[in-house]
Amino acid sequence: MSKPTGLTTASILSISLVGGVSTLITGILPQLEREFATVSTTMVEWLVTAANISALVTLLANPYLTRRWGIKKVVVTGLWLAALTGVIPLFTHVYWLVLLSRFALGLGIGLFSPHAIGLIAHTYHGELRARLLGYQTGLGALGNALFLALAGLVVAFSWRNVFLLYLLLGGVALLASAGLPASEAAVPADQLAVKKLPVSRWLLVALAFVTYLLIWGVQLKLPRLFLDRAFGSAELANWTLSAMNMGGLLAGLTFGRVHRYLHQYTLTLGYAGAALAVVLLLTTANTLVAVGSAVFFNFIYSYTGPYLVYRSQLDLPPVQIDAMSSWLTIATVISAFFAPPVWNLLGALGPGTVTTNVLLWAAGLLGLIAVAVTAFFRHQPQPILERGNSHDH
DSSP, rough: OOOOOOHHHHHHHHHHTTTTGGGGGGGHHHHHHTTTSOOOOOHHHHHHHHHHHHHHHHHHHHHHHHHHHOOOHHHHHHHHHHHHTTTTTGGGGOOOHHHHHHHHHHHHHHHHTTHHHHHHHOOOOOOHHHHHHHHHHHHHHHHHHHHHHHHHHHTOOOGGGGGGGGGHHHHHHHHHHHHSSSSSOOOOOTOOOOGGGGGGHHHHHHHHHHHHHHHHHHHHHHHHHHTTTTOOOOHHHHHHHHHHHHHHHHHHHHHHHHHHHHHHGGEEEEEHHHHHHHHHHHHHHOOOHHHOOOOOOOHHTTTHHHHHHHHTTTTHHHHHHHHHHHHHHHHHHHHHHHHHHHHHHTTTSSEEEEHHHHHHHHHHHHHHHHHHHHHHHHHHHOGGGSSSOOBBB
């Protein structure tokens, strides 16, 4: 692939900005629970995460679709599909129609989201790739923050207006139409070939699944925690979720520097720091401390994602890089779909409310993972590119 132009780079990075648009309604979960009072909590939370399971369909079909029509057409089609179906809940009060529209939204997301990582992985190498993958995570966090901040503004007029924000994807579609090259190389037919991926890389895929399952547990229960403890209104919940993503942006921008010094122990920092943040979130009765704990959680935890992507793709040939990009994305979307039933089930086990129990489980699991990954990497040979090699390639 030739060196991208400025417009092409902007187009690629804009895909990262909108990759998490399904989450922009997280802050209005209490309003959705009131709107659909006869529907269970798990089913209401699925309105946030349902898009992730339908995205799996188009993620799996992506190799065929890109071979048939090319990456540019697939990405632009996905953006327009997400933009148009995302606004449907604004016009209906029927739960099942809203749920179906969220599934349709996911089909669009699955068309464009995997290319945010794959294009970077193909274009850059070494520590430069690690740094840009950090930027990619940061841009994803920035996009989420911007959408959630806008949601915090429009929810003051009507919570339904939040769905209008999906129309902004149309602008990204126009940018992609102008900037992405039509001659982009198609994905090989065996992109998802299981037999070509080492067992060690599958362990990282599994860890990515658990990692994102945990962050969903915290984010889904945060609006309810704020409501139960009278920390603030839906506007504050949305602004907190937005600020959390700004913490993720800061982590993404600093990932390259942190990774240069900590290498594999970047994971320890992420999991251990997140566990401490959740404990503080659980124990405080102060609104400012709660907001600060939530932001710190997302900041420190956001060091784990880029490292998992970087380590999983290290020293792999191009075909396997594509495979890892797709399987990591699949792991994250599946984790989002299963998050509501898993956390509501675990939330029934414990000394407090469902929300409190979920956060207790999250803190405990994060602490255990921090210990486990530290012990594991201590007995594993360090990859060559992580042995103090801090210059770009």
